[in-house]
Amino acid sequence: MYDIIGSREKAVAVIPDPGLLPRVLKYHKNVKSVILKKGGRKGTERLYETEVIYGDPDTEVVHVEYGMKFRVDPSRVYFSPREAKERQDLAASVKDGEKILVMFSGIGCIGIAMASRKSCEVVGVEINPEAVRYAEENAKLNKLRGTVRNILGDVRDVCPKLGRFDRVVMPFPEDSLSYADLALGCVKPGGTVHVYLFSGSEKEAVERVRESFGPAAEVISWKKVLPHSPKTWKYRVDVRIRGENP
Ligand SMILES: C[S@@+](CC[C@H](N)C(=O)[O-])C[C@H]1O[C@@H](n2cnc3c(N)ncnc32)[C@H](O)[C@@H]1O
Known part of the structure; x- marks a missing residue:
């Protein structure tokens, strides 16, 4: 399972397995970067170890949810x-x-x-x-x-x-x-x-x-x-x- 975070204009995908990359790119044309998460969330701040494996290294997006907007970089802060x-x-x-x-x-x-x-x-x-x-x-x-x-x-x-x-x-x-x-x-x-x-x-x-x-x-x-x-x-x-x- 993977997460798409962002908006119709710009989104990032957070995936647990590099094998999911072709599927993500095929079905989510708004995805500009793909972040691979390695292992589980760790430490006080509950962050994954991550690596950008596709696209723009700038992984900050504005996520749209029920009409609200959340600016977030999922590689630096917790967001689900x-x-x-x-x-x-x-x-x-x-x-x-x-x-x-x-x-x-x-x-x-x-x-x-x-x-x-x-x-x-x-x-x-x-x-x-x-x-x-x-x-x-x-x-x-x-x-x-x-x-x-x-x-x-x-x-x-x-x-x-x-x-x-x-x-x-x-x-x-x-x-x-x-x-x-x-x-x-x-x-x-x-x-x-x-x-x-x-x-x-x-x-x-x-x-x-x-x-x-x-x-x-x-x-x-x-x-x-x-x-x-x-x-x-x-x-x-x-x-x-x-x-x-x-
Ligand atoms: C599971 S995340 C939830 C974040 C947010 N409430 C959400 O739903 O997206 C837990 C958060 O608690 C913060 N945290 C952990 N220990 C803390 C502490 N002692 N005082 C304040 N924040 C803490 C982490 O940095 C992390 O952002």
Whole structure:
């Protein structure tokens, strides 16, 4: 499976196997560069080791998704076009006036999806400076009803200084659960946390979230988001923090 990222005018293909090159070039005439990804995502910034094996070495594009635009170079920052529908689902649950924290915010696509639909106030926190630069530019590229602010830094340093939010999003499926304590300190009583994680089953995903968040939180819903490996899926588990919203 490969990803096409960009627009009708200019796109890049990200492929896991050089054997896919002829097929990509045959079916996607808008592809100007082909990036070969080697192995899995690595490190804090969740990047692939990559090599441009065809076309323009400049792999920056403007990706178009549900009418929004995201400038991105997939060889330098995390971006997955496969998560477009999930971003829409998440944005659909937001209400006008909400204050939302997106931890691990990348190039800002979740916050922009939310703020394009609703007049909410989004704060994104991301450790990769390149991703924050794109997030800033992307906030300006799109017509927003709400506001988006992007902060460069480690969530552990930045988030405790931001006050409390109605909704916290944790889109770091490899390690979200290690930050459960942090999220609990960032959400208002009655507020919601959306936790992404990889798991072999729905039951296991829900149990792990319950254990990590403890009695202060109640699991209210969950969904299978996307396949991850032959035996694991990416899940989203939603928890509500007990207590009344003051
Ligand atoms: C799976 S990506 C998700 C990016 C974005 N939310 C999206 O959906 O496209 C996880 C992101 O978390 C960032 N990250 C990892 N550890 C972090 C930390 N301690 N503080 C802030 N950002 C972090 C990485 O650089 C990466 O961009």
